[in-house]
Amino acid sequence: MKNVDVARHFEEIGDLLEIQGANAFRVRAYRNGSRTIEDLAEPIAGIAANGEKALVELPGIGKDIAAKIVVLIETGTTPQLEKLREEVPPGVVDMLRIQGLGPKKVKALFAELKVTSLDELKAAAESGAVADLKGFGKKTAQVILEGIEHIVHVGNRFFLAEALVAAEAIVHDLKQLKSVTQASVAGSARRRKETCGDLDVLATSTDSSAAMDLLGDHELVEKVLARGETKQRVRLRSGIEMDLRVVPDESYGAAMQYFTGSKEHNIVIRQRTQKRGLKLNEYGLFRDDELVAGETEEAIYKAVDLPWIPPELRENRGEIELAEQDKLPKLLELKDIKGDLHMHTTATDGTASITEMIEAARERGLKYIAITDHSKRVTMANGLDAERLRKHWTEIRKIREEYSDIEVLCGIECDILEDAELDLPDDVLAEADWVIAVLHYGLKQPGEQIMKRLLNAVKNPHVSAIGHPCGRIVGRRPGADIHYPDLFKAAADHGVLMEINAHPSRLDLDDIQAAAAKDHGIPIVINTDAHSTTGFDVMQYGVYQARRAGLEKNDVANTLPFNKFKKLLKRS
DNA sequence: GCCGTTTTCGGCCCGACTGTTTTCAGTCG
Numbered sequence: 045m046k047n048v049d050v051a052r053h054f055e056e057i058g059d060l061l062e063i064q065g066a067n068a069f070r071v072r073a074y075r076n077g078s079r080t081i082e083d084l085a086e087p088i089a090g091i092a093a094n095g096e097k098a099l100v101e102l103p104g105i106g107k108d109i110a111a112k113i114v115v116l117i118e119t120g121t122t123p124q125l126e127k128l129r130e131e132v133p134p135g136v137v138d139m140l141r142i143q144g145l146g147p148k149k150v151k152a153l154f155a156e157l158k159v160t161s162l163d164e165l166k167a168a169a170e171s172g173a174v175a176d177l178k179g180f181g182k183k184t185a186q187v188i189l190e191g192i193e194h195i196v197h198v199g200n201r202f203f204l205a206e207a208l209v210a211a212e213a214i215v216h217d218l219k220q221l222k223s224v225t226q227a228s229v230a231g232s233a234r235r236r237k238e239t240c241g242d243l244d245v246l247a248t249s250t251d252s253s254a255a256m257d258l259l260g261d262h263e264l265v266e267k268v269l270a271r272g273e274t275k276q277r278v279r280l281r282s283g284i285e286m287d288l289r290v291v292p293d294e295s296y297g298a299a300m301q302y303f304t305g306s307k308e309h310n311i312v313i314r315q316r317t318q319k320r321g322l323k324l325n326e327y328g329l330f331r332d333d334e335l336v337a338g339e340t341e342e343a344i345y346k347a348v349d350l351p352w353i354p355p356e357l358r359e360n361r362g363e364i365e366l367a368e369q370d371k372l373p374k375l376l377e378l379k380d381i382k383g384d385l386h387m388h389t390t391a392t393d394g395t396a397s398i399t400e401m402i403e404a405a406r407e408r409g410l411k412y413i414a415i416t417d418h419s420k421r422v423t424m425a426n427g428l429d430a431e432r433l434r435k436h437w438t439e440i441r442k443i444r445e446e447y448s449d450i451e452v453l454c455g456i457e458c459d460i461l462e463d464a465e466l467d468l469p470d471d472v473l474a475e476a477d478w479v480i481a482v483l484h485y486g487l488k489q490p491g492e493q494i495m496k497r498l499l500n501a502v503k504n505p506h507v508s509a510i511g512h513p514c515g516r517i518v519g520r521r522p523g524a525d526i527h528y529p530d531l532f533k534a535a536a537d538h539g540v541l542m543e544i545n546a547h548p549s550r551l552d553l554d555d556i557q558a559a560a561a562k563d564h565g566i567p568i569v570i571n572t573d574a575h576s577t578t579g580f581d582v583m584q585y586g587v588y589q590a591r592r593a594g595l596e597k598n599d600v601a602n603t604l605p606f607n608k609f610k611k612l613l614k615r616s
Numbered sequence: 617g618c619c620g621t622t623t624t625c626g627g628c629c630c631g632a633c634t635g636t637t638t639t640c641a642g643t644c645g
Contacts, residue, residue: 069628073617106618144634146643181636231645244645272633277644287645289632302630307645314629325630 045089045117046525051082053116053125054109059137060128062147063154076104079308081113083361085560086529092117135161142191143285144184152177166192194283201519202284205548205585207240208233210264210280215245221258223251226296230303231287234355236588238518238551243286244303252290259288295327297340302326308360309353316348356591363594375591376600378584383412383602383609386457386480386511386543386571387579391436392417393425395576398443404577406450412606414455414478415440416511419467421459422484428456430472437475451606453477457511462486464497466504473506478613480543480571482511483524491525498526502534508613509541509569512552520549528557532564541601541612544570546586558593567601567612 058074080102081088091098092114099110112122132154139150139162153159156177157168165188168174174185211229218227224247228234231244249255256276260268269285270277276288291299302310303326317324322331328338329347337343342352350367354375357363366372388394389401396404398415405413417436418427428436437454444452455478459467462485466473473479481501483494501507513531514523535542542561545552550573553561561568570586572579590600597603601612 067617070617072628076618104618108617144643148642179636179641183635187635242645270633275632277633303645305645307629311629318629323630327631 045120047081047084047088048522050088050113050116051078053122054078054081054112056137057122057125057128059140059147060125060132063132063136063140063151064128065147065151073104073106074109077109080104083359083556085556085563087527088113089117090529133160135164138162139165141195142188143194144187144191149180149184152179162192162195197283201239201241202282203518203548204233204236204238204240204588205582206282207243207284210282210284211243211245211286214259214262214264214286217262218245218247218255218258221249221254223254224249225293228300230300231305234304235306235358236356236585236592238548238554238589240284243280243284245286245288246296246299246303247288247290248293248296249290255290256288259286289326291326293339294335295338297342297344298324298328298338299326301341301344304355304358306359309358309364312360312364313344313348316350320348322347354591356588357594359592373594373596376587376595376597376603378587380597380600380603381570381583381587382410382605383414383451384410384572384574384580384583385414385453385455385478385509385569385602386416386545387413387574388417388425388457389415391432392422392427393575398440400577401574402443402447402450402452404580406447408580408583410450410580412451412453412602412609414453414480416455416457416478416480419456419458421461421467427459427467430468433468433472434475455480457482458507459484460497460501462489462493462497464493464500466501466507470504470506473504476506478509479507480509480511481507483513483515487515487521487524489524491527494524495527495530498531499534502531502538502540507540509543510535511543511571512545512550512573513542513557514552516552516554517549518551523552528560532561532566535561535566536564539612541567541569544568544586544589546570546572546582546584546589548582548585551585551589553589553593555589555592558590558595562593562595562599568595568599569601571602 054074055078058071062071096110096114099105099113116122136150136154139145157173159165159168169185169188174180175182211233215227215229218224227247230246232240233243247255256271259265259276259278264280265278266281267279269279274290279285314324322329328335329344337347345352353363353367387401389398418425420427420429433456440452440454454476456476457480460481460483461467514526516523542553544558558568570590572582574580601609
């Protein structure tokens with residue numbers, strides 16, 4: 045059983061208990077436990093195998109949940125969840141996804157109207173039954189209908205790339221207002237989380253109505269959902285929802301800290317303020333009623349005896365402990381990246397020629413690249429067999445002669461086939477400067493076979509790196525069932541690099557596994573997988589993911605100058 | 617249900633906005 049499954053199990057227990065009206069802190073305890081498991085780099089099953097004692101060591105896991113984890117892994121479920129599911133039908137939990145519906149209202153809908161699915165809820169709202177319910181009304185019924193529509197059409201989360209572009213455009217326009225002194229993206233987008241549920245934008249202004257008018261009339265905005273003195277919520281045409289908060293200048297730092305989150309990080313920060321006899325909210329840090337800090341984030345953190353923590357790390361995954369010991373990493377930056385080792389040309393499914401890709405890479409200041417078209421298994425992309433590949437390399441070798449300021453490697457993105465063999469013979473791979481081995485097909489195979497394939501690739505002396513290791517598509521397709529500790533151990537032993545694929549829909553390795561790979565001492569390589577000249581521009585998203593993993597310049601191989609990077613290619 | 621340099625009991629972050637109410641509960645972030 046995978047960590048996500050165990051985490052989801054306890055998340056569901058939390059949801060169901062909440063609908064039943066259980067103690068809110070008990071509900072939170074299940075959610076905290078769930079999150080701990082979700083954030084683990086190693087399989088929870090491995091820890092559970094050492095008994096409950098090892099589990100209790102994990103934060104948020106006590107005796108009770110530890111025992112349930114053991115039962116869950118042994119039997120595939122827990123009696124508690126089975127009982128809860130009998131009491132609360134599965135469709136009822138779905139209703140929690142609707143903006144504006146929380147556990148209390150969902151419970152009322154289920155108890156009073158016997159509604160057990162989104163479809164039934166829609167019918168009940170349309171018939172007027174919802175509006176007649178005590179505590180509900182016409183507006184609530186309308187909100188429910190719109191919420192269902194929203195879930196059906198756009199789902200719940202958006203790629204960071206899409207969300208960030210919209211948020212930054214709006215921030216830019218807000219800054220043009222005379223009354224606005226500062227504006228910035230906050231929330232999960234500022235933390236560069238791979239998906240965003242919604243957007244938070246913050247502004248300081250002498251005239252909050254001017255900022256809200258601008259947002260309300262903005263071309264990207266479809267509808268104003270709510271508007272008060274300091275807060276406005278809108279829905280963009282893309283479907284994503286955005287909060288704008290307007291605060292006074294002296295509160296800007298406190299508000300940035302507050303609205304950047306994460307919730308889990310902020311809870312710990314506020315506990316620290318409490319211990320020091322202080323109170324923190326979005327307007328500032330207060331001792332009794334006296335403002336102690338608020339203008340800058342730095343001052344807020346300083347007041348709780350911490351250095352400023354980069355937003356990408358604010359997940360309560362150990363960053364506060366590192367900050368306490370003054371051991372925060374000096375995070376990688378986009379400007380540190382010197383090379384890109386994964387890209388395609390018209391030889392397979394790219395849209396630009398070898399020359400065009402080289403020129404585009406030079407324009408972006410890259411000092412070395414690897415051209416890595418597909419191998420033959422990827423027929424859809426016109427993948428290369430040995431003969432076509434050798435011709436392609438001959439052409440690359442000819443063209444690269446013309447450039448003295450950029451190194452161009454003859455590479456290949458070689459499929460790891462379903463039977464664990466590589467898609468091209470060893471003698472061909474031996475001629476490559478750079479081989480990136482990947483899973484494209486058979487991602488749903490049992491974990492055992494997936495690991496056999498990956499380990500076989502890692503052990504091949506010609507393989508330089510594993511590309512987009514799990515093959516997931518963010519929010520759409522789960523990755524292959526990888527036992528990461530075994531993969532990383534083998535990669536470290538054989539000197540094989542691990543990729544963070546920078547494409548916003550992949551970001552694979554994810555932040556948690558990228559951090560684990562670093563812990564194994566494996567050099568990470570961040571690649572764009574560009575299929576066009578503009579494909580290079582997604583590099584920043586790979587860097588964001590690396591920052592979330594706490595990676596520094598030294599952890600990332602393609603920050604090295606080429607003469608040093610080259611040494612990583614020699615397998616000992 | 618978890619947790620502990622005030623602790624094994626009694627806490628557990630904090631405020632804005634809305635809708636349905638006649639003073640506030642529910643929801644959200």
